[in-house]
Amino acid sequence: MYTPSYWEVSAFWQKKWDFIVIGSGIVGLITAQELKHKYPDADILVLERGILQMGASTRNAGVACFGSISELLLQESTESQLDMLNLVNLRFSGLQRLFEITQGKDIGHQSTGGYEVFTADEEDNYQHYLTQLDRINALLEPITHLKQTYIPKDEDISKMGLKNVSHLIYNPAEALLHSGKLLFALWQNTQKIGILVWNQMEVEHVNSYAEGAEIILKQGRLYADKVIITTNAFAKKLLPELDVVPGRGQVCITKPIPNLRLKGAFHYQEGYYYFRSVEDNRVLLGGGRNLDFKSEETYEFGFTELVKNKLTTMLKEMILPDTNFEIEYWWSGIMGFGQEKAPIIREVKPNIYCAVRMSGMGVAIGSKVAQKVAEMM
Numbered sequence: 001m002y003t004p005s006y007w008e009v010s011a012f013w014q015k016k017w018d019f020i021v022i023g024s025g026i027v028g029l030i031t032a033q034e035l036k037h038k039y040p041d042a043d044i045l046v047l048e049r050g051i052l053q054m055g056a057s058t059r060n061a062g063v064a065c066f067g068s069i070s071e072l073l074l075q076e077s078t079e080s081q082l083d084m085l086n087l088v089n090l091r092f093s094g095l096q097r098l099f100e101i102t103q104g105k106d107i108g109h110q111s112t113g114g115y116e117v118f119t120a121d122e123e124d125n126y127q128h129y130l131t132q133l134d135r136i137n138a139l140l141e142p143i144t145h146l147k148q149t150y151i152p153k154d155e156d157i158s159k160m161g162l163k164n165v166s167h168l169i170y171n172p173a174e175a176l177l178h179s180g181k182l183l184f185a186l187w188q189n190t191q192k193i194g195i196l197v198w199n200q201m202e203v204e205h206v207n208s209y210a211e212g213a214e215i216i217l218k219q220g221r222l223y224a225d226k227v228i229i230t231t232n233a234f235a236k237k238l239l240p241e242l243d244v245v246p247g248r249g250q251v252c253i254t255k256p257i258p259n260l261r262l263k264g265a266f267h268y269q270e271g272y273y274y275f276r277s278v279e280d281n282r283v284l285l286g287g288g289r290n291l292d293f294k295s296e297e298t299y300e301f302g303f304t305e306l307v308k309n310k311l312t313t314m315l316k317e318m319i320l321p322d323t324n325f326e327i328e329y330w331w332s333g334i335m336g337f338g339q340e341k342a343p344i345i346r347e348v349k350p351n352i353y354c355a356v357r358m359s360g361m362g363v364a365i366g367s368k369v370a371q372k373v374a375e376m377m
């Protein structure tokens, strides 16, 4: 049982922190860094419930992407052209910012480009996307500075060793990252500038009062002038009024495959499936939430036979046909979704702020979301 010493009580527990950030994912760590740059003398504490991050940041696919053509056209039709362009801009500039922040660190960055995959049953959709290609490329040019962000590239189907695939649309601006190395780099940056990160500290409640906020944990109470909640999918547990629901993503990775032909990032069925090559000749594949949305709307890390079978079949029949492979790891991560795609960045109660609901795009938008919430302090 933990019983604090007098020294600990006076230096850590009774002290009023300038800022306490809850959650040490991409958004939490970058928010803490932004605040430290803005207020160099501030005492900043980050509280994380896991030994490592226990959400999405270290459990995703590690793809630096800003939307496939099908995803963009869907958003343009269901929301508006402006919403779609604003989101592309946020994702693209967010990635540039992330690379700036981690400059000089090994985050496993590979400029491979990425593809959207179309199968024979999607021929009509594909033909429609082709008619829209020039228009979308012109709209995106001021953001990506590319004449052609999306390029039909069917010749790469056999080069990549794919089967049962009819078409590919290539995006040269997509890249691959190593999510573990990325978070390690962000954590190192955080420590270097004097921010304290406490792990295995699960926050149970946050209370607002006129001069600050109180944080309740199993181990005791902490006080801060301002608290920033960056727990993404788990935000509703602390702030029940928010429109954030969890969405689980199940992922597998193969053992290294000699002479692997696949290279780059791949998106299939409006992004519900994603696969990629990994530095040491492995293939990572994830997705399938759309097979049973209700079961995947969960806070529990875990797997279902339904999704595992689908992913295994995709590996055998589409991604690695005629190749002997073994799956080495399965894992899952929890994302935060809601009625709208845009993140929630606001003061929820006096002195309590949130920067949550990354809608499965936090690698891309996380740095900008962190910047925006820090600007509010």
Ligand SMILES: Cc1cc2nc3c(=O)[nH]c(=O)nc-3n(C[C@H](O)[C@H](O)[C@H](O)COP(=O)(O)OP(=O)(O)OC[C@H]3O[C@@H](n4cnc5c(N)ncnc54)[C@H](O)[C@@H]3O)c2cc1C
Binding pocket: 022, 023, 024, 025, 026, 027, 028, 047, 048, 049, 050, 052, 053, 054, 055, 056, 057, 058, 059, 060, 061, 062, 063, 064, 065, 201, 202, 203, 204, 230, 231, 232, 233, 234, 238, 248, 249, 250, 251, 274, 286, 287, 332, 333, 334, 335, 356, 357, 358, 359, 360, 361, 362, 363, 364, 365, 366
């Ligand atoms: C399988 C998968 C694939 C993905 N692929 C991509 C992709 O290709 N491109 C992309 O841009 N994004 C992708 N994402 C989404 C991206 O990973 C997330 O949007 C991003 O990591 C969210 O970062 P975050 O910091 O907001 O949240 P998280 O990384 O979830 O961090 C929240 C942290 O809060 C902690 N926490 C929760 N509750 C408490 C509490 N009460 N007390 C203390 N700590 C708490 C958690 O343990 C966690 O570490 C993917 C996600 C998954 C799961």
